Amino acid sequence: MNKTQNILIIGAGLCGSLLALRMAQRGFQVTLVEKRPDLRKVTQDAGRSINLALSNRGLRGLRLAGVEDAAKKLCIPMNGRMIHDKVGNTFLSPYSGRKDEYINSISRPGLNMLLLDEAEKMPNVKIIFNHACEEVDLENASATFKDFNSKNETTISADVIFGTDGAGSAVRKSMYESHKFLFSFSQQWLSHGYKELEIPAFPENETNAETGYRTYKNALHIWPRGEDMLIALPNLDGSFTVTLFLPYENSEYCFENLTSPEMVHEYFNKEFPDVVEMIPNLSEEFFTNPIGPLGTVKCSPWNAFGKVLLLGDAAHAIVPFYGQGMNASFEDVAVFDEILEKYSSEKTINWNNLFKEYEALRKKDTDAIADLAVDNFHEMKEHTAMEIFQRKRKLETAFEAEFPEEYYSKYALVTFKESISYSEAMKRGRAQDKAILNLLDDGKITDEMSLKEKLELVKKETEGILHDD
Ligand code: FAD
Structure with missing residues (x-):
């Protein structure tokens, strides 16, 4: 050469x-x-x-x-999604049942x-x-x-x-x-844009500042609200970078109508009250930082x-x-x-x-x-807050923990299994998702079944879907 x-x-x-x-x-x-x-x-x-x-x-x-x-x-390391509801309750949904699978900020x-x-x-x-x-x-x-x-x-x-x-x-x-x-x-645009904000680290002299982080460090935080969503990823200095995904227009709250500090506070107090406490300069940042497409x-x-x-x-x-x-x-x-x-x-x-x-x-x-x-845009902003989706994730995490060689969720196939291509991950992952959601919806996965029986049923249903496609 x-x-x-x-x-x-x-x-x-x-x-x-x-x-x-x-x-x-x-x-x-x-x-x-x-x-x-x-x-x-x-x-x-x-x-x-x-x-x-x-x-x-x-x-x-x-x-x-x-x-x-x-x-x-x-x-x-971020081990899972920390989901925040409207009243400030949180729960951690792991990215995988295998301990060595996590993503990194x-x-x-x-x-x-x-x-x-x-x-x-x-x-x-x-x-x-x-x-x-x-x-x-x-x-x-x-x-x-x-x-x-x-x-x-x-x-x-x-x-x-x-x-x-x-x-x-x-x-x-x-x-x-x-x-x-x-x-x-x-080139296809979403009707949403994004804006970055910052949750600063605790000042050193504050009483609860041992970790420096104002919320749990090792997770990707999500505030899913259906049409809009906030996420936050940790930084090494104790801060979090927060990203708001919001429609440009035609929504009760959108970039077009969040035009005053009062409106911004009203929106955040209603949708993300626990975040308001963590961003001291909320409206200042909101109006300084650009909106990205x-x-x-x-x-x-x-x-x-x-x-x-x-x-x-x-x-x-x-x-x-x-x-x-x-x-x-x-x-x-x-x-x-x-x-x-x-x-x-x-x-x-x-x-x-x-x-x-x-x-x-x-x-x-x-x-x-x-x-x-x-x-995944729809999954993150809507589905992560839905009960059936949470049951599906729990089941998949249990499969991965109990049968680590036998089951990879769509997320794990895409994110952790680099030995298979994105297109393969998409094909198999989508079929699995459909299989589990159908089985849960039809009540075919019951509490009486062992985890192994549930896995076998999901595998069989998945193969059927892959075969039909
Ligand atoms: P870029 O990083 O955009 O680099 C292009 C470079 O080319 C820049 O330095 C630019 O200045 C330079 N350039 C542009 N025009 C010219 C020119 N005319 N002449 C010379 N130089 C030029 N990806 C992930 O994997 N994980 C994430 O969590 C993630 N989060 C994201 C969040 C947001 C809000 C966005 C917008 C993107 C995110 N991405 C994420 C995607 C990621 O940022 C991009 O895929 C990645 O930056 C692509 O790298 P790149 O080098 O191809 O392009």
Whole structure:
């Protein structure tokens, strides 16, 4: 393999930084170009999710590049969903019956900085900040950037270009606007947007401040309210990052009509009274922090002329309700790397074939997680508060605890079982969900049955559904 090839990676977010590190480890000459200033030197604007749920598929990508252990030092384990009802009662719904299965809260800037540091240690990586890609010459693998320092335009050429410039990708736009090949693109927005708030850590001098955390640390907190929802993930400094998911309009409470501090307090006091006590500057934060849109982007092909490939959100942005966007983007790097390995014995890599093989393998999986993420939006805001859903989760947790080799819930298949693809996880998980809900609804799972009998019944029903599909 000719490893002196020049690789240009556009976008030094989570996916681009990991890809740069991995491609450098494989010996390529890597140039990584980022629109924003270096986040290790300049604090970035608020409004992008501050912390994220990192799970097995993401860890697989980090492991490949040798940074899993370093990333884990930034993690807070979250063992389950802590559900908060309207009067402040809480209960913990574990993510799995297997003790070693949990997700992790990790700081986005912390993880991004780690990946940039590691990439920068490689002698064959050059990182350029403050350069926004404006256009890509797809056939010639060259890209034009606006330099925010000098205000000049610069062009960088390479053997191949990777577009990892996120959901609003400029690289993808060049593909969309090219008339030289057929490019399909869809973007679907939810009627909800999101806004971040913060539950600060206890000040050190407060009496109940031993842990620093104002609510239980090791959970992903959810306040499900049917149409709207609040979630909170812990940070290492004792604070929680809270995200409100709310309709833009046409609802009793929506972003359109929460226009005064009184309205914001009225809404929070009614829906989330226990949170009001925990956010001292509620209305100030509410009006300072931006509203972010939530959308799904699907497109195809991801590759142009064997010269340019999209990865991460640029190829497949998804809504955040499965906590899988970053995980899928890191898994992209791992899947790509596995295919690259096969081509490594060739004297010159046939990038066109490699890119096509990657997309053929990967697209169905990113489409699956995009659809699952929308499903989970409804599950989180509505179903987690429903009795039948809670009975289903209890049963699944018992199956996983008692028969850890035999049963994986849909959540566990997607989140923890990285050895199977998202599309397989979706197929099996949906069939299981349908099976259990049908059996519970029809009263076919009874208290007299042993757990093993219940499991066998669920398995049989699931196989029937899979067979019919
Ligand atoms: P990004 O992280 O968006 O990085 C793209 C980079 O490209 C940025 O640095 C950007 O500045 C740069 N860039 C953009 N345009 C240009 C340009 N023209 N030229 C040069 N550079 C450019 N995922 C999870 O796995 N777990 C979660 O819990 C989770 N929670 C989320 C919560 C919210 C509210 C949101 C919105 C998303 C969440 N995600 C989560 C999804 C996750 O943030 C994304 O999937 C992930 O950031 C994708 O990484 P990326 O590198 O592809 O894109």
